[in-house]
Amino acid sequence: MNRVDAVETVNEKGRALEDLICFLFPQIPGIExxxxxxxxxxxxxxxxxxxxxxxxNRGLYFLPHLLLLEAKNWSTPCGSQEVAYFVQRLHHRGCDHGILLAKGGITGNAQDLTQAHFEIATALGNGIRVLVLTPAEILGLTNTDELVDILKQKLCHLVVSGTTIP
Structure with a gap:
């Protein structure tokens, strides 16, 4: 996690967050x-x-076999253009679920569905579910069961309420 914050160039920042994903997610049973x-x-x-x-059965059994992840290691929130582009990439590949790991979160207000939240709500209406996760949420975890639980909660909240954040 320290490396995610310590790097300086844009490419290094993206690579560091991708490295975190590639270390963390395979710790979940059934994920490679x-x-x-x-x-x-x-x-x-x-x-x-x-x-x-x-x-x-202790992993991401509630998500599809193929999951695409996008990493945004920015100090500012990820905007609606970037979220819309991620949704477009999911659509072009026939994927109905994706995970956006965004250091700064996403722009807008979840309750009002403004900015990037609007793009996620629109994607949901088109059958594409984008789960937003931040490194700060990962920092508080003590094991991968907790990561699985967070993703379950985020998926349920997204589908039931139409927003990304409770």
Whole structure:
């Protein structure tokens, strides 16, 4: 986690957060890194991290087999353009779930569905669910069961209330 904060260049920042993802998520039973920094066939869209989910009963059994993760190691919140672009990449690949790990969270107000929250609500209406996770949330965890629980809670809240944050 210290490395996520310590690096200076944009590329190093992104790489550090991706490294955190690639360390943390495979600790969850049934999860492995499928691909990293993979471009589509047209060389127009990159996926930061793709996870294979074997649906282990103590893991992410409630999420699809293939999960795409986007890492934004920015000091400011991730904006609506970036969220919309992540949703577009999910759609182009036929994925209905994605995880956005954003150091600064996302812009707007969850209750009012403004800015980036609007993009997530719109995606939900189109069958795409984006779970937003921050490194600060990860810091408080003591084991991967807690990460699984957070993702379950976020998914339930998103679907039931239509917003990303309770």
């Amino acid at each position: 890194i499928a691909q990293r920094n993979a471009l589509n066939a047209f060389l127009t869209e990159e996926v930061d991290v793709a996870l294979w989910n074997a649906h282990h």
